[in-house]
Each structure stands twice: as structure tokens, then as C-alpha cells.
Amino acid sequence: xxxxxxxxVASATPPKLARRIRGVSDRTIxxxxxxxxxxxxxxxxxxxxIWTIRLSLTNFRTNRxxxxxxxxxxxxxxxxxxxxxxxxxxxxxxxxxxxxxxxxVVLGFSLAYLINKKFRGNDLWTTLIVLPxxxxxxVVGNFWTxxxxxxxxxxxxFIEFFSGVDPxxxxxxxxxSLAPWTIVLVDTWMWTPFVMLICLAGLRxxxxxxxxxxxxxxxxxxxxFWTITLPMALPFLMLAVLFRGIENFKMFDLVVQLTGGGxxxxxxxxxxxxxxxxxxxxxxxxxxAYAVILFVTVFGLASIYVKALNKVKDR
Amino acid sequence: xxDFINGLLRLRRGPWEMVATVxxxxxxxxxxxxxxxxxxxxxxxxxxxxxxxxxxVSHFPE
Amino acid sequence: xxxxxxxxxxxxxxxxxxLVVGYALxxxxxxxxxxxxxxxxxxxxIAYPPKVIFSPSLEGYVNLFTSRSRVxxxxxxxxxxxxxxxxxxxxxxxxxxxxxxxxxxxxMNSVIIGFGSTFLSVFLGTIAAYAFSRFKxxxxxxLLFFILSTRMMPPIAVAIPIFLMYRQLGLSDTHxxxxxxxxxxxxxxxVWLLKGFIDEIPIEYEEAALIDGYTxxxxxxxxxxxxxxxxxxxxxxxxxxxxxxEYAFAVLLTSGTAQTAPxxxxxxxxxxxKDWPAVAxxxxxxxxxxMIFTILLRKHLLRGITFGAVRK
Numbered sequence: 001x002x003x004x005x006x007x008x009v010a011s012a013t014p015p016k017l018a019r020r021i022r023g024v025s026d027r028t029i030x031x032x033x034x035x036x037x038x039x040x041x042x043x044x045x046x047x048x049x050i051w052t053i054r055l056s057l058t059n060f061r062t063n064r065x066x067x068x069x070x071x072x073x074x075x076x077x078x079x080x081x082x083x084x085x086x087x088x089x090x091x092x093x094x095x096x097x098x099x100x101x102x103x104x105v106v107l108g109f110s111l112a113y114l115i116n117k118k119f120r121g122n123d124l125w126t127t128l129i130v131l132p133x134x135x136x137x138x139v140v141g142n143f144w145t146x147x148x149x150x151x152x153x154x155x156x157x158f159i160e161f162f163s164g165v166d167p168x169x170x171x172x173x174x175x176x177s178l179a180p181w182t183i184v185l186v187d188t189w190m191w192t193p194f195v196m197l198i199c200l201a202g203l204r205x206x207x208x209x210x211x212x213x214x215x216x217x218x219x220x221x222x223x224x225f226w227t228i229t230l231p232m233a234l235p236f237l238m239l240a241v242l243f244r245g246i247e248n249f250k251m252f253d254l255v256v257q258l259t260g261g262g263x264x265x266x267x268x269x270x271x272x273x274x275x276x277x278x279x280x281x282x283x284x285x286x287x288x289a290y291a292v293i294l295f296v297t298v299f300g301l302a303s304i305y306v307k308a309l310n311k312v313k314d315r
Numbered sequence: 316x317x318d319f320i321n322g323l324l325r326l327r328r329g330p331w332e333m334v335a336t337v338x339x340x341x342x343x344x345x346x347x348x349x350x351x352x353x354x355x356x357x358x359x360x361x362x363x364x365x366x367x368x369x370x371x372v373s374h375f376p377e
Numbered sequence: 378x379x380x381x382x383x384x385x386x387x388x389x390x391x392x393x394x395x396l397v398v399g400y401a402l403x404x405x406x407x408x409x410x411x412x413x414x415x416x417x418x419x420x421x422x423i424a425y426p427p428k429v430i431f432s433p434s435l436e437g438y439v440n441l442f443t444s445r446s447r448v449x450x451x452x453x454x455x456x457x458x459x460x461x462x463x464x465x466x467x468x469x470x471x472x473x474x475x476x477x478x479x480x481x482x483x484x485m486n487s488v489i490i491g492f493g494s495t496f497l498s499v500f501l502g503t504i505a506a507y508a509f510s511r512f513k514x515x516x517x518x519x520l521l522f523f524i525l526s527t528r529m530m531p532p533i534a535v536a537i538p539i540f541l542m543y544r545q546l547g548l549s550d551t552h553x554x555x556x557x558x559x560x561x562x563x564x565x566x567x568v569w570l571l572k573g574f575i576d577e578i579p580i581e582y583e584e585a586a587l588i589d590g591y592t593x594x595x596x597x598x599x600x601x602x603x604x605x606x607x608x609x610x611x612x613x614x615x616x617x618x619x620x621x622x623e624y625a626f627a628v629l630l631t632s633g634t635a636q637t638a639p640x641x642x643x644x645x646x647x648x649x650x651k652d653w654p655a656v657a658x659x660x661x662x663x664x665x666x667x668m669i670f671t672i673l674l675r676k677h678l679l680r681g682i683t684f685g686a687v688r689k
Contacts, residue, residue: 026512029593033508037501037564038520044561045527048538055538062541081356090355094347111400117385119394127675128401131408134671138624139660142643143411146653152423154410167425189404250531253624257643271533271625278537279629291534293359297346300339300366302529303373306522307332 049295056288063282076289086290088265089273095180096187096255096269097248101241103188108195109237113229115196116203126200130193137190141257144186148172173259179266183255190254191247195240202236203229235312242305246298270294331372338365411664414657422653437654439463440647441480441662445472447648472648480659483641487663489552490637491620494559499613501560502567503605507597509568510575511583521569528565532625540630550631558626563616570615574608575601611677618667638663 056076060069080086111129115122132140147155148171156167172182206228214224252271255261261268261276268276274294278287322330342362345354385393414422416433445467448456456473459465467474508514509521539558540549548554578601586596602609628640642659646652 026593030508030512030514033504034514034520037505037524037568040501040557040561041524041527041564044539044558045530045535048535048542051538051542052534077359081359082352084352087352087355090347091349094349097347107400111397114393114397117390117393119390119397122394122397123675125397125401127672129397129404130675131668131671132404134618134667135408135664136622136624136639136667138622138628138639139642139663140407140411143657143660144407146414146651146656147407147410149423152425152427154406154427157425157427189407192404246529250529250533252531252533253639257624271531274531274533275629278533279540284537284541288537291531291537294531294534296359296363296366297343298529298531299526300362300369301343302526303366303369303522304336304339305529306525307336 052288052291052295055285056292058285060285060288061282062284072285076286077293079286080290080293085265086273089268089270092180092265092267093249093251093269096183096251096267097245099181099184100187100191100248101244103184104192104195104244105237105241107188107192108240109199109233111192111196112199112203115200126196130197132190133193135190137254138257140190141186141254144258145173148182150174174263176263176266179259179263183258183267186258187248187251187254191244195244198236198240198243199233202233205236206232235308239305239308239312242301242308246301246305249301250294250298326375328372328375328377331375332369335365335369335372338362338368341365408664408668411657412661414654415661417654417657419647419652419654422657434466434654435463436466437652437658439466440652440655441645441658442478443467443474444476444478445474445648447471448473470648479641480638480645483636483638484663486552486635487621487637487639490555490559490635491617493552493556494563494620495613495616497556497560498563498567498616499571499609502564502571502612503602503609505564505568506571506575507601510572511580521572524565524568526565528562532562533629536626536629539626543630550633550635552635555627555631555635555637558630559620559623562623562626563619566619567612567616570612571605571608574605574612578604607677611674614670614674614677618670621667 057071057073058069059072059076061067115126147153150156150168150171153167153172155172156170159165159170160167170178172178210228210232211224214228219227250271251269252275255267255269256272256275259267261272270290271294274287274290277283277290319330319333323334339362342358342360342365345358345361348354413429413431415437416435417428417431418434418436421428421431421434443463448471450471453468453471453473459468464474509517514520543549543554546554548557582600582604583596586600587593591599622639623637624639627637631637631640638659642656642663645656645659647655
């Protein structure tokens with residue numbers, strides 16, 4: 001009797017529905033699995049982005065919510081893009097960006113090259129070198145200010161030890177000409193391992209047979225380096241440069257703890273400048289326009305990064 | 316070079332992405348250069364065009 | 378014996394080894410200094426030339442976990458002898474302990490927000506990555522790029538609207554608000570990494586399971602999940618490290634109840650200026666778990682750091 005009923009139901013059910021009972025269709029699963037991610041990202045990224053664009057066209061100030069909000073068109077953009085102070089802050093960012101990338105690429109590639117010689121214990125030392133980049137930049141940056149203290153700091157002591165300069169005579173953080181280099185130094189300390197790891201992956205992706213062939217052709221080591229090692233590792237190097245470029249373009253935590261943008265505006269990187277406009281002067285409309293400019297720049301760089309990433313992945 | 320122009324005319328992805336990449340890079344350089352304020356002023360426009368172009372042309376056929 | 382002509386000579390190995398070890402020692406010095414300073418007395422911490430050999434003290438840790446106030450020597454004498462070892466340390470400076478400091482709470486906030494957001498982003502990331510890896514999702518490449526690009530956005534720029542939005546929704550300075558925010562930031566990494574891991578699991582395994590009468594769901598959690606377990610674990614570590622270290626959102630969006638440790642540690646001050654041993658003690662406790670994780674999980678590091686660009 002019951003079997004009979006089940007048969008009748010089964011024959012009356014259209015095949016599509018039957019599949020849904022046995023298990024949800026693949027299409028539904030795909031949507032079910034992707035939707036939460038997309039929704040969360042829409043709520044936390046896209047919706048705020050649209051809001052920022054809208055705010056950037058007004059004179060809204062968060063600390064005066066009762067003031068009438070006026071539509072000012074592209075006025076905020078005009079103000080930012082003709083403001084010498086903003087321009088100066090982007091130049092400070094450029095100084096930081098260029099020197100950190102140069103130093104990190106040179107150091108990171110050299111280290112990777114040396115580690116790739118596969119001396120005994122190389123993986124342990126690689127891990128130890130990686131430690132600084134895994135730590136909280138704000139906490140570590142804060143501690144670096146201690147190392148840089150003019151009277152008592154370990155860094156100043158080292159300088160005195162090796163050059164005899166009076167440790168109380170210079171302040172890495174307080175001096176206008178030194179501060180831009182101070183942040184470069186700490187960022188290089190922290191992020192060289194990142195470039196090193198990517199370069200190491202690049203070097204390890206070169207098949208040894210190529211070198212063996214070059215040896216047979218009696219190519220010198222020097223020549224092998226320029227014709228094999230460097231060109232083969234170049235896509236990885238590009239990836240590292242782009243990634244560090246994007247990260248340091250938006251640098252905030254490390255530098256805000258180290259120098260706070262000072263002395264004067266010598267280390268006032270764009271993110272710190274933006275933070276002051278948005279959360280200290282509360283010029284929300286103006287800051288939103290500033291944010292949109294940074295958004296678009298980072299988005300542009302990110303598209304180039306993804307292109308480079310796919311190139312490396314295809315290898 | 317000929318391939319490049321050909322690709323542009325036939326709306327192929329590769330060469331157009333190259334153009335967009337160059338525009339974005341140019342915009343970023345203009346944004347951060349210390350030479351002229353006027354370049355800084357127009358940097359955003361260049362980056363914006365480059366970025367929008369990149370999004371559009373990445374849907375062109377290979 | 379397999380001897381390759383491209384194998385570096387012993388002399389080269391020695392030379393490379395010495396340079397790398399030299400760099401490693403130099404670069405570890407600031408970290409060693411943090412740990413050492415945590416065990417110094419305030420006087421030893423600011424001695425010049427810097428003291429490498431010192432008699433260890435737990436003053437930094439006591440100061441980190443307590444709030445203290447100064448009392449007159451007469452009042453101190455009236456209190457009678459100290460009852461605990463930390464009382465004794467504090468009383469050397471004419472101080473008494475009023476109660477615990479905020480550090481414990483802030484540390485717990487970091488734990489709650491870190492683990493909460495890690496769990497959510499790995500859970501959502503795993504199912505999204507599975508869908509992206511196995512099914513035809515419309516606009517797949519655009520969605521993946523969009524997901525990745527959210528990670529690249531400058532936090533301060535994102536924080537302006539989030540700040541306004543959270544104030545409206547009552548989410549500012551709450552654990553839930555921070556968990557959702559960190560989940561969103563971590564999702565991009567977790568989707569990208571996990572998609573790479575799931576891509577590497579042969580699709581035949583699932584097909585076999587489907588033929589055996591498993592539903593898609595069953596195939597997913599009985600076949601794919603166990604295969605991807607290592608990948609999921611290392612993704613979780615990366616999400617945890619990000620949430621643990623994050624500073625920009627934390628400093629802008631939290632001030633009290635939900636404040637995490639990174640914005641708190643730099644604000645630790647003593648009675649006369651900065652109490653460096655206490656700061657160092659706080660930093661040590663906060664950084665040490667990550668250092669240990671890093672050393673234990675070194676084999677899985679590379680992929681997470683490079684956004685899945687590099688395979689094993």
C-alpha cells in the first residue's frame with residue numbers, strides 16, 4: 001500500500017522537482033554559496049563607496065550635523081587637486097614609496113639569491129627573517145620610537161658605537177631631514193622579508209635544467225645571472241613591487257605610530273593627511289573627495305596587479 | 316608595432332589593456348611628481364580614464 | 378651519486394649562510410629588545426649605554442596589569458607589610474595597587490574579535506571559493522577581481538562612510554561591528570586562497586561521490602572539506618593574523634568596550650612619562666603568539682603572503 005503510494009507520487013512528480021528533492025540543483029548551490037560573501041562585501045564596501053561619492057559632492061561636516069547640507073558639485077575635487085599641501089603630502093608619499101621599494105627589492109632579492117644557495121638550516125633562518133612582517137605594525141612602530149630616543153635609544157647607541165656621533169645630538173624622529181628616512185628604514189626592516197619570499201618563489205620556479213644547459217654552453221656565472229636568473233624572476237619581482245607599492249601608498253599604522261606625520265608635515269603621508277581631514281578637522285565632504293581620489297588610484301593599481309598576478313599564475 | 320595597432324583597431328584585449336595600464340601609471344606618476352602643480356591637478360582625470368578603460372577593455376575578446 | 382654541476386660549491390654556501398644569518402640577527406635585534414625590555418626595571422630600561430646584562434624584574438608585567446596610585450610614606454607604613462609579591466614590587470615606589478588595568482580587557486577583545494572574524498571569513502570564504510571553483514558563476518572573473526580589490530582599499534578611506542554608517546546602526550565600538558568589518562576585509566584573502574586550494578583537489582573525487590548517490594552538499598562536506606583541511610587551516614591563520622594586527626579601523630571605530638590591543642598598547646603610560654617596560658611587556662604578550670604561529674606554520678606561509686600567486 002505504502003509502496004504503491006510512493007510510486008504514484010514519484011510518477012506524478014516532474015523530473016525537475018524530483019531532482020530538487022534529492023538534492024538542491026548546482027545552480028542554486030552556487031548562488032547559495034556565493035551570495036553571503038557578495039552581500040557582506042556590498043554592505044561593507046560598495047554601499048559605503050557610493051555613500052562616499054555622494055558625500056564628496058557636498059559640504060557635509062560630521063561634527064555639525066545640523067548645518068544645511070549643500071550640493072557643491074566638483075568643488076571639493078577642485079580644492080584638493082589645486083591644494084599645495086595635499087600635493088606635498090603626495091610627494092612625501094612618493095619619497096616613502098620609491099625608497100622603500102628600491103631598498104626592499106635590492107635587499108629582498110639579494111637575500112633570496114643567497115638563501116637559494118641552500119646552505120644548511122636555510123629554512124629556519126628564512127622563517128626567522130620573516131618574523132618582523134607578521135607582527136602588528138602599530139605595536140612594533142610604537143616600540144621603534146623607543147629605539148630612536150636621542151638619549152637612551154638602542155639605535156642611537158649603535159650609531160655612536162660605529163661613528164662616534166654624540167647620541168644625544170640627533171633625533172631620528174624629531175629631525176626634519178631625518179624623519180622621512182626613519183620611516184623608510186623601519187618599513188624596510190619590516191617588509192623586506194615579503195619581497196624576499198616572493199623572489200625566493202621566483203628563483204625556485206626556474207628549472208635547474210636551464211642552468212645545466214647554460215653550463216654546457218660554457219656561459220659564465222655572471223652571464224647566467226643576467227640572461228637566466230633575472231629575466232625568469234622578473235614577473236615575481238614585478239608582483240612584489242606592485243604589492244608593496246599599493247600597500248605603502250595607503251600606509252597608515254606604522255608611520256602614524258612612528259612619527260604621527262611630523263615633524264611639521266615631513267612624514268605626513270596621504271593616509272595620515274586624510275585621517276586628519278576626516279577625523280580631526282571633520283571636513284567630511286572634502287575628505288570624501290580625497291578618499292575617492294585614493295580609491296580610484298588604488299583600484300587602477302589593483303587592476304594592474306591582478307594582471308601581473310595572472311601572468312605569474314599562468315607559468 | 317603593426318600588431319599593436321591592428322589589435323587596437325580590432326578591439327582586442329591585449330593592446331587596449333596596455334594602453335589603460337600606461338594611462339594608470341601616468342596618472343599615478345602625475346599624482347606624486349614634484350615638478351608642476353598643473354600635472355597634479357589633472358592626474359586624477361588621467362587615472363580615472365585609465366581605470367574605467369581597464370574595466371571596459373578587459374571584457375574585449377583576446 | 379647524483380651530483381649536479383649547478384649545485385653551489387661549499388664555499389658559496391658558507392658565504393651565503395654567513396650573510397643571511399648576519400642579516401637575520403640584525404633584524405631580530407629589535408624584537409629581542411622588546412622582550413628584554415619587558416623584564417627590565419624602568420631605570421634599567423632607560424640606562425645609557427643600553428644594558429644587555431641586567432637583573433630581570435617583573436615590574437613591567439605588574440605595571441601592565443595593574444593600575445596604581447601614589448601614597449605618602451606614612452599611609453604606606455600604616456598599610457602594614459605587603460601581602461603578595463606584586464604588592465611588594467609596587468610599594469618600592471610608594472604606590473599601591475588600585476585594581477586591574479585595562480590591558481586584560483583589551484587583550485580579550487582582540488581574542489574575541491580575532492577569532493570571531495576568522496571563523497566567519499573562513500566559513501563564508503570556503504563555501505564561496507567552492508562555488509567559484511566548481512560552478513559556472515556568471516561574471517566570475519569580475520566578481521573575483523571585485524573581491525580582491527576590496528582588500529586593497531585604503532582603510533582610512535573606507536572608514537569615513539563606515540564610521541557614519543556604524544553610528545546610525547549603533548554598531549560603533551561594538552564587537553559585532555568589528556567582527557563584521559574584519560570579516561569583510563578578510564573575505565577577499567580567504568576566497569582567493571581557498572579557491573586555489575580547492576582548485577587543486579581533483580574533481581573526480583566528487584564525481585565518484587555523486588555517482589555513489591551523495592548529494593552535492595554531502596560531496597562538499599564529506600569529500601571536499603577533508604581534502605581542503607590544511608588549506609582551510611592556513612587560511613584561518615592568515616585571517617587571524619590580519620585581525621590581530623589591524624590598527625587603522627580599530628583606532629577610528631573603537632574607543633572603549635570593543636577596543637583591541639594594538640590601539641591600546643601605545644597609550645600605556647607610567648607616572649612620569651612613558652613606562653617602557655610595561656609597553657614592552659604588553660607588546661611581548663601580544664606579539665609572542667604570532668611569532669610562535671609563524672615558526673610552527675612556516676611551511677604554509679608562502680602562499681598566504683603572496684595571495685595565492687605562489688604554489689608549493
